Amino acid sequence: MAILGKERFEDLEAIHEGITGMLDIYKEDPASRGLNAYFKAFTKLVENLCRPFDDKQPVVWYNLGMSPELILALEGVHNIPLEAYPALQDIVGEVNFTLDYIDRAEAHGLPHEVCSVDKAGVGAVLKGIMPKPSCILGVNTPCDSQMAALQASAELSGAPLYLIDIPYLYGEREVEYVARQIRDAIPFLEKHTGRKFSWERFREICLRANGMSENLLAWNEYRKAVPCPQISKLICLMVPLFITFAGTETGVVTAAELAAEARERSERGEAAVPGGEKIRAVWYQDPVWFDLQFYDWMESELKMVIPMDLFGYHAPEGMIDVSSRESMLRGLAHRFIRVMPMSRQFKGPIEWYLNDYVTLCREYKADCGIFAGHVACKHAWGGLGLLKEKCREIGIPLLVFEFDMFDPRVTSAESIQDQITQFVNNVVLPRIELKK
Amino acid sequence: MKSKQEILEIFGQVISGPMNRYVSEWKKSGKKVVGYYCSYIPEELFTSIGVLPYRIRGAGSKDSSVADAYLSARLCTFVRHSLALALSGELNFLDGVVSMNSCDHIRRGFDLWKHKVKPGFSYFISVPRVQDDRVLFWFEEEMEGLKKAVEDHFGKKVTPEGLKSAITLHNRARILLKEVLDLRKSDSPPLSGTEALTAAVASQLIPEPDLIPLLEDFLAGLKKSGGGKPARARLVVAGGELDEPQFIRNIEEQGGLVVADDACFAVRSFWDLVPENGDPWKSILRRYLFHVPCARMVGALDDRTAFLTSLVKDFRADGIIFQRMKFCDIWAGESHNILWRMKKAGIPILVLDREYQVPASGQVQTRVQAFLESMGK
Ligand code: SF4
Ligand code: SF4
DSSP states (O other): OOBTTBOOOHHHHHHHHHHHHHHHHHTTOGGGHHHHHHHHHHHHHHHHHHHHHHHOOOEEEEOTTSOSHHHHTBTTOEEEETTHHHHHHHHHSOHHHHHHHHHHHHHTTOOTTSOHHHHHHHHHHHHTOSOOOSEEEEEOOSOHHHHHHHHHHHHHHOOOEEEEOOOSSOSHHHHHHHHHHHHHHHHHHHHHHOOOBOHHHHHHHHHHHHHHHHHHHHHHHHTTSSSOOSOTHHHHTHHHHHHHHTTSHHHHHHHHHHHHHHHHHHHTTOOSSTTOOOEEEEEEEOOOTTOTHHHHHHHHHHOEEEEEETTTOOOGGGOOOOSSHHHHHHHHHHHHHHTSTTHHHHSSOHHHHHHHHHHHHHHTTOSEEEEEEETTOHHHHTTHHHHHHHHHHHTOOEEEEEEOSSOTTTSOHHHHHHHHHHHIIIIIHHHHHHHO | OOOHHHHHHHHHHHHHSSOOHHHHHHHHTTOOEEEEOSTTSOHHHHHTTTOEEEEOOOTTOSOOHHHHHHHOTTSOHHHHHHHHHHHTTTTTTOSEEEEEOSSHHHHHHHHHIIIIIOOSOEEEEOOOSSOOGGGHHHHHHHHHHHHHHHHHHHTOOOOHHHHHHHHHHHHHHHHHHHHHHHHTTSSSOSSOHHHHHHHHHHTTTSOHHHHHHHHHHHHHHHHHSOOOOOOSEEEEEEESOOOOHHHHHHHHTTTEEEEEEESTTTHHHHSSOOOSSSOHHHHHHHHHHTSSOOTTSTTOHHHHHHHHHHHHHHTTOSEEEEEEETTOSHHHHHHHHHHHHHHHHTOOEEEEEEOTTOOOOHHHHHHHHHHHHHTTO
């Protein structure tokens, strides 16, 4: 199947076919406005992965701890997240490709316990399907596993790497520190891409980034309604969208569509769960990306909805003040430290981790929480004991299970379904009954 | 003067559990001890005000379940065991704890220190993940914060004179350890890798005034003693956390001789000296940020490769055993990158995962055997 008029890697064709198939089914469906917006955005990401092979323009790789505003300010430079392939394969493509990337990375010596998204990213590099980078820009968030992948990717590609050091805490001093490093990254990017950084262009990008954030914040608000107006799986797709499209028109439009759908459905009193929701759960940690139908099952079988999860929650600290160059750099620094999902919750002190959970439970009126323990996410697992204590304190039951968000070989969707079903029947529903 | 054997016995006792006779004496005399994680925390700061810097480990912990209940079983066992000791009160002799963002595991461990162990003093430093002049100012600011907190808590002023004498003391210990290391270059070194690591680890748990005479005697004893028996192969052990000489013994029992150890608690902890001229505080900070880089320092792979290959060359090693704590991501990326760099350089390398407190695994023995055979040894 040709993409942008040419035959491509089978990997990309699988993704493209997946998206086209979905759009064929859902594009005329008025109830799938948000989902369609995502599919269209992912089509753009597929095109982004193709274009560098056609136009030979410079490419910058970056890791999922950052959004691409700075890179986008260099005209004609392609921004490619290291995690693009595994994310797309799992969400809309063919999971077996992701498993192949993971296996390649492990066979090449990347240890098993590294996060599967990072192993798969390195596997995609090893397979030679990533457009070659002029340079790599990285941030040391959210986790050490990301740094393992970043350095392995730099080593395998031979591309120069610039790291923006994200400190432990969050305050004015930390923001200044990161802003200064972002500024220092500009000559690095200019040197290796051969393109000029434009402050005017950067300002426009920041404005669009704000536009996207405004829509995401509004969207988050609409999803607080009871019943939750919009299906669960939409929230867990926000991360790849933000990482790839913050600062672009695609980002603004997709976020606006998500918000509009949630608002309209809410105004019409429509519920995501067919027949009405019985249980509201906050999903903390990583989504089941390898099987998105899992969320449909949860809604139809258990009458359970996820109004918000860790990936969909958009933090209010993300608005960029565009009044000066410095304020824009600071705005971006705020984003890198305190907005990117996972970094926001897990990178700093345990309070960040616990406070967001409590806030989500309270604001989204959760009956229970689900700690979907992605096996490799050490700093999430490492806070679990204190999270459990917090759950007891606020009186909200928590289910903990172990799985891998990219790799169904670790825990199958069926096994997760069993665990959730038991939790719902034995713990959550009896508690809801008692409260009545 | 104590004999080599006597000193090794002392060192062996010192590293066998959290408390040792020197720390005990130190405490009895009313002096304070601060525990710290990681080689980026400047020991001289504490020494300068008469507080003992004590490097936290997990030795003596038989079971990490009390920590696992909080940290889960998916964290590095070094961190879990050290927290098990802390949570069960076995590190109560520490008057404070200083930690840093070494890795995701140590970070989570600090949450427990703060919220569950609650030592009298605790401080966390955000050390940059790059070794670069562009971030030196940040490191200096972070360390200024630590210095002030330490001064306030312990009620003592850090002075340039105090820092200078602390530098002299710590440098002296480092120089002695480097001289011990140098002896391992010979055809038949007078000490095994197991013994060398025992000395290096103990050095981070004994007050310098007690340590220096011990190291002097140890060195003198080594110079007098003859070489060990010929080995099947000379090896450099590399990688992350390593404070268990039993792990090295396990390798050496297969006939390999570990001639250098490019690991935490080992060569990396004493390789770089603090310059003794200039502003002492600035010199200390520069030395700590720019010492032989740990794998947490992104972009320093060339330096780490150069350091490791120079050890292989200078110590005439036949190959490298790269050890990594299971679940450790910092050293996971490194093991991949170093594996390929060494393969390209034609240096035989074996990558081994291990767990803390499980030093004598049959699997390690089998793999080391196979590795030695693959080198034709
Ligand atoms: S899921 Fe956890 S381990 Fe994986 S990239 Fe996110 S923060 Fe890192
Ligand atoms: S071995 Fe790795 S995970 Fe364990 S403390 Fe050291 S850097 Fe952290």
